[in-house]
Amino acid sequence: MLSPFNFMAQQQQVQSLLSNSKALKKWNNGGRAHRRLVLGLGTSLLVQFVGMAGTSGVGGRSFTAFASIKGGPSVEEILKNVEWPEQCPFKEEDFQRFDESPDSLFYESPRFVTHIDDPAIGALTKYYSKVFPPSNTPGVSVLDMCSSWVSHFPPGYKQERIVGLGMNEDELKKNPVLTEYVVQDLNVNPKLPFEDNSFDVIANVVSVDYLTKPLDVFKEMCRILKPGGLAIMSFSNRCFWTKAISIWTSTGDADHVLIVGSYFHYAGGFEPPQGVDISPNPGRSDPMYVVYSRKLPTA
Numbered sequence: 001m002l003s004p005f006n007f008m009a010q011q012q013q014v015q016s017l018l019s020n021s022k023a024l025k026k027w028n029n030g031g032r033a034h035r036r037l038v039l040g041l042g043t044s045l046l047v048q049f050v051g052m053a054g055t056s057g058v059g060g061r062s063f064t065a066f067a068s069i070k071g072g073p074s075v076e077e078i079l080k081n082v083e084w085p086e087q088c089p090f091k092e093e094d095f096q097r098f099d100e101s102p103d104s105l106f107y108e109s110p111r112f113v114t115h116i117d118d119p120a121i122g123a124l125t126k127y128y129s130k131v132f133p134p135s136n137t138p139g140v141s142v143l144d145m146c147s148s149w150v151s152h153f154p155p156g157y158k159q160e161r162i163v164g165l166g167m168n169e170d171e172l173k174k175n176p177v178l179t180e181y182v183v184q185d186l187n188v189n190p191k192l193p194f195e196d197n198s199f200d201v202i203a204n205v206v207s208v209d210y211l212t213k214p215l216d217v218f219k220e221m222c223r224i225l226k227p228g229g230l231a232i233m234s235f236s237n238r239c240f241w242t243k244a245i246s247i248w249t250s251t252g253d254a255d256h257v258l259i260v261g262s263y264f265h266y267a268g269g270f271e272p273p274q275g276v277d278i279s280p281n282p283g284r285s286d287p288m289y290v291v292y293s294r295k296l297p298t299a
């Protein structure tokens, strides 16, 4: 079983990836790093990198429950001009979890809870209202991937087809925005059960960190999106840590932006990914980050 407390091997693999973000490089060189503790497990991968770079600024420990990107590059900057290594740097062990029992067991009972606080939900809903196709647009289809009983879409949002894909049928049945749902374990079967070029938008809220075959899933997302279709991955700094992949639980928010960006890049067929910080009250409520991309018109 993977020990979540032994980070060094996996960190070395991704350090090469992190070192290719110009924004992160600049931050490291500036020596203005903030030390963070991610979910109580260890220092951020990014900070490890900073530490190895021998900068000052890493000595003063300020462990916070809510990891912050404060003092570092903005989320928008992190994904600008990344020189992605030619080969995807991830290894199999990066996608292992502390709890490798079947996800169907973990999600067997419904959880009618919200996983982020109300201000973070409000920020995501507001963001969706800006980027989603208008409600009731003929022919528009939306997929909420890793869905539950709530999708956080704008109030009254409707389309001909809004599909939820998740693990718990009772939750999906109760989701008022969905016109249909599919129960599927993407870690067992990453093939999305939909036609090519059939969705305008794919959303995924606070769940990208549970995917153990993210590149397969992102390739599938590209296949089922219409050309120009939008994929929106949003996440905060919380998770069911036993079920999140090790590369996520051993890293911090800035790293997560880069990791999700790398999924789009290495899956192929997407425009360069972009990051947005939609955190509603930095430091006072859950942070909320979006990494998004559109399917290339030619893919």
Ligand SMILES: C[S@@+](CC[C@H](N)C(=O)[O-])C[C@H]1O[C@@H](n2cnc3c(N)ncnc32)[C@H](O)[C@@H]1O
Residues within 6 Å of the ligand: 103, 107, 114, 115, 145, 146, 147, 148, 150, 151, 165, 166, 167, 168, 184, 185, 186, 187, 188, 204, 205, 206, 207, 210
């Ligand atoms: C933290 S919850 C987030 C639910 C919802 N997106 C929200 O914002 O409230 C994680 C979700 O990911 C889904 N999920 C986790 N592992 C999955 C897997 N292997 N395949 C498909 N969905 C998965 C679960 O069904 C669950 O609804």
